[in-house]
Amino acid sequence: MSEEHRLQKRVAKNLLAQFATPTASFFAYVQDLATGGLGANINRKIEVGTAVEVKLNVPKHETMIMKGTVVWRRELPALSRSKYQVGVDLAECPETFVKYVSSLLKRDYDRRQSPRFRDILEIHANEVLDLMDAAIADVSAEGLYVRTNQPLQVGAQFELALVNKEDLPEPLYCLGEVVASFECDPDDLDHPYGAGVKILSFVGDDGERFAEYIKSLDELYSFHWPEAVKAVAEAASAPAAEEEDIPIE
Secondary structure (H helix, E strand, O other): OOHHHHOOOOEEEEEEEEEEOOOOEEEEEEEEEEOOEEEEEEOOOOOOOOEEEEEEOOOOOOOEEEEEEEEEEEEOOOOOOOOEEEEEEEEEOOHHHHHHHHHHHHHHHHHOOOOOEEOOOEEEEOOOOOOOOOEEEEEOOOEEEEEEOOOOOOOOEEEEEEEOOOOOOOOEEEEEEEEEEEEOOOOOOOOOEEEEEEEEEEOOOHHHHHHHHHHHHHHHHHHOHHHHHHHHHHHHHOOOOOOOOOOOO
């Protein structure tokens, strides 16, 4: 795979696709997209270098038909739903695919303009089976990135309680919708799946409380952390003092 292809910006998705090789046809889930390639989880062992045709099912779009070559493959842990993960370098793809991926990348970029903060909230939900042992990996004003022990269905909505016992006297209650779902770390047996959850609404004045909470975090990160981080970074990057030979008398 070329260096240029590896450096392409990618966006996580969970889309059904039909793969066809010279000898077989099967379904798989595409987990990430770039304008020149894609990654998918499959249950068929495809050799690197195999030519494939991919028919990608994208909601509200006609099926996108692409051709490419498998450029890498790795085995997934036994607990994973799929056996292999592969990367496909696309040689032929419709303009609609390029525009679709570009729009996803722009949306992802715009979303990430909001500061994101890690390890500050706990997530509680009544849907125990779907959000069992869920953990918030990071949070922004628009949504959450959660890690779970089983995949969440895109489009599913959950009533959530966001908790921080130190800074929030009462939980924040909101409605969230899963907008992306994927296998994020197969080696993490406790939380191998990830999901992007968009916050749709809050109960009562919890939306104002949440905005104030995020604002306080933004101020903390913006005005208190940089100097300390800068000092540590400068100390770490400073050239080591040259050793001076001390004559022995």
